[in-house]
Amino acid sequence: xxxxxxIALLTVSAGAAxxxxxxxxxxxxxxRATPSQLGxxxxxxxxxxxxxxxxxxxxxxxxxxxxxxxxxxxESALSxxxxxxxxxxxxxxxxxxxxxxxxxxxxxxxxxxxxxxSEGKLDYTWVDRMAAFQVAAxxxxxxxxxxxxxxxxx
Amino acid sequence: MNNxxxxxxxxxxxxxxxxLFCGCEGVGEAGAEIARAAGVITADxxxxxxxxxxxxxxxWQDLTPEQEYxxxxxxxxxxxxxxxxxxRPQANGYLNLLGQSLAIFSERPETFGGxxxxxxxxxxxxxxxxxxxxxxxxxxxLRCCENEDExxxxxxxxxxxxxxxxxxSAIKQGRLTEAFTIIASESAKQMGGExxxxxxxxxxxxxGDVVMTLTTSGYSRxxxxxxxxxxxxxxxxxxxxxxxxxxxxxxxxxxxxxxxGLGFAKTHPSAQSRAEVLRKxxxxxxxxxxxxxxxxxxxxxxxxxxxx
Numbered sequence: 001x002x003x004x005x006x007i008a009l010l011t012v013s014a015g016a017a018x019x020x021x022x023x024x025x026x027x028x029x030x031x032r033a034t035p036s037q038l039g040x041x042x043x044x045x046x047x048x049x050x051x052x053x054x055x056x057x058x059x060x061x062x063x064x065x066x067x068x069x070x071x072x073x074x075e076s077a078l079s080x081x082x083x084x085x086x087x088x089x090x091x092x093x094x095x096x097x098x099x100x101x102x103x104x105x106x107x108x109x110x111x112x113x114x115x116x117x118s119e120g121k122l123d124y125t126w127v128d129r130m131a132a133f134q135v136a137a138x139x140x141x142x143x144x145x146x147x148x149x150x151x152x153x154x
Numbered sequence: 155m156n157n158x159x160x161x162x163x164x165x166x167x168x169x170x171x172x173x174l175f176c177g178c179e180g181v182g183e184a185g186a187e188i189a190r191a192a193g194v195i196t197a198d199x200x201x202x203x204x205x206x207x208x209x210x211x212x213x214w215q216d217l218t219p220e221q222e223y224x225x226x227x228x229x230x231x232x233x234x235x236x237x238x239x240x241x242r243p244q245a246n247g248y249l250n251l252l253g254q255s256l257a258i259f260s261e262r263p264e265t266f267g268g269x270x271x272x273x274x275x276x277x278x279x280x281x282x283x284x285x286x287x288x289x290x291x292x293x294x295x296l297r298c299c300e301n302e303d304e305x306x307x308x309x310x311x312x313x314x315x316x317x318x319x320x321x322x323s324a325i326k327q328g329r330l331t332e333a334f335t336i337i338a339s340e341s342a343k344q345m346g347g348e349x350x351x352x353x354x355x356x357x358x359x360x361x362g363d364v365v366m367t368l369t370t371s372g373y374s375r376x377x378x379x380x381x382x383x384x385x386x387x388x389x390x391x392x393x394x395x396x397x398x399x400x401x402x403x404x405x406x407x408x409x410x411x412x413x414x415g416l417g418f419a420k421t422h423p424s425a426q427s428r429a430e431v432l433r434k435x436x437x438x439x440x441x442x443x444x445x446x447x448x449x450x451x452x453x454x455x456x457x458x459x460x461x462x
Contacts, residue, residue: 025219026266037258047220047266059261077264079218107337108221111350112357113228121358122231126239130230130272130288133246135254143251147302147447149393 022053022061025079031071035060038141043069048083212334214322219286222322223266226286228361229321230272233282233290233369240273240293240458248454249273252302253289253309259391261384262317269313273458279409279418281308282368283315285322295418296459298406302447303398310385310392310399317384320377324367325360332356372421379423379431386436396436403429 024045032039035057043065045051051073053061060072116122217225240246249271257269269287274280279294289312299305315321333356336349367373373381386396407425410418422428 026264027223029264037263074264076262083218107333107353108217108224108357108360110224112354113224115350115354116228116358122228123234124227124231126234126272127227127230127288130239130270131227131267133250133270133272135251139251140255140258143255144393147450148444 019052019054019064020080021050021082022063022078022080023083024049024051024073024077025083026077029073029077031063031065031069031073033071035072037074038137039072041137042071043067045073050082051078053078212330213327214319214325214330216334217322217330219266222319223286225322225325225357225361225364226267226284226288228357229284229364229368230288230290232361232365233284234274236369237274237276237278237280237290237292240275242273242458245455245458246271246273248450249291249309252306253313256306256310256388256392257287257313259388260313260317265316269316271309279406281312281418283312283321284368285316285319285364287313287316289313289316293458294409295406296455298409299402300405301398301443302451303394303443304402304405305451306389306392306394307385307399307402310388310394311381314381314384314388315373315377318377318380320373320381321364321368323377324373325363329356329359329363333360368421370421375423378428382428382432383435386432395441397441400429400432400436403432 024047027047029045029047029049029051030041031043031045031051033042034040045065049066051063051065053063053073055062056075059075061075061078062070063073064070113124117124253271254269257263265287267286267288269289271289271291273296274290274292276292277294278292279298280292281295282290284290289309291308291312295308296305299308333353336353336356339349372378382399386399389396389399403425406418407429410425
């Protein structure tokens with residue numbers, strides 16, 4: 001029993017020691033209760049915000065959000081590089097390296113899209129309508145169950 | 155040319171040489187640091203050379219999900235100029251339900267703006283995956299699918315192009331080097347009008363590269379085969395029969411022969427050759443389609459696939 005406790009303690013401390021800051025690289029990071037895309041969303045984290053990420057398991061990181069909530073984030077939503085937000089936003093960074101700035105969404109961003117829109121070169125009406133097609137997690141779960149789709153390994 | 159000019163010229167060459175000849179990194183940065191320490195160039199010049207070196211070393215793989223998102227949006231806006239959208243809420247709703255229920259089993263389930271699907275008003279047999287997860291499908295392509303499982307195979311293939319960032323890989327390196335140099339030289343400042351205009355030019359060029367590949371020149375056979383293999387794995391994880399990929403390709407092959415080499419046939423290796431590659435790993439035992447899946451597939455798409 002004592003050995004088991006020791007191993008458990010060592011595992012926890014190793015996990016804590018390995019926790020490192022990672023940045024959300026998608027518009028909204030969905031922190032889930034279980035390491036699954038069908039897991040319940042327990043918290044959302046905005047683009048550019050940092051979470052503390054532990055050791056990943058099959059593509060999922062156990063994370064702690066800035067306001068202390070815990071759950072799982074898929075690796076595709078996370079970046080090891082810091083994301084410096086643009087000047088004018090609430091999280092604006094100063095004195096960042098050019099590598100960080102490259103990750104700040106500068107470059108090919110909404111400023112460029114706004115310029116193209118204002119010049120009338122591209123019509124984004126249907127792009128916006130398409131991007132608004134949303135499917136909720138429970139709709140997906142129902143669609144899969146009703147369609148007798150086995151598995152669920154992610 | 156005096157010594158100082160010679161050093162600056164050599165450093166400038168050292169930025170490009172590693173990329174051209176050996177793919178090594180950081181030579182320009184190290185050289186700039188040595189020259190600065192030796193007092194040959196100023197700290198500002200060294201910084202500028204370092205930024206240039208970092209920009210030259212960057213490729214399409216360094217584009218962030220946010221940048222990929224904006225490229226993908228413009229790619230779709232441009233493709234829609236040639237292929238108008240098909241405004242059928244029920245069919246588009248089903249396409250998104252099926253597509254998004256597959257995308258969660260992708261190795262890249264999260265993109266900046268997520269996966270979204272739209273039907274195009276075209277009889278061509280075609281499908282396009284824009285960077286970031288915006289996927290377009292024609293009714294002509296739907297007609298190659300007899301059931302939900304086969305449509306899942308089509309969508310899985312397109313999702314895997316997004317997962318592997320095949321669209322971004324079509325962007326010419328010169329445009330990216332130029333864009334990353336503008337970004338780096340701007341440091342943390344807000345972009346000025348001149349830089350924005352220059353960057354917008356590179357953006358338009360990049361979007362043009364992707365659209366050209368999607369609609370005209372096509373991906374490499376290697377990229378198509380890798381998207382097929384990944385799609386089979388995705389179908390398996392999502393619970394759909396892998397054999398649907400092979401039966402869909404066979405059906406497409408027959409229809410493409412009738413279509414006379416337009417659309418998909420122009421930009422893809424023959425469906426027959428793709429099916430043969432897959433048959434080495436995928437059994438082609440056809441199972442009878444699930445009745446519920448068959449019913450919802452027909453209900454959602456019947457009016458769209460009916461020949462006009």
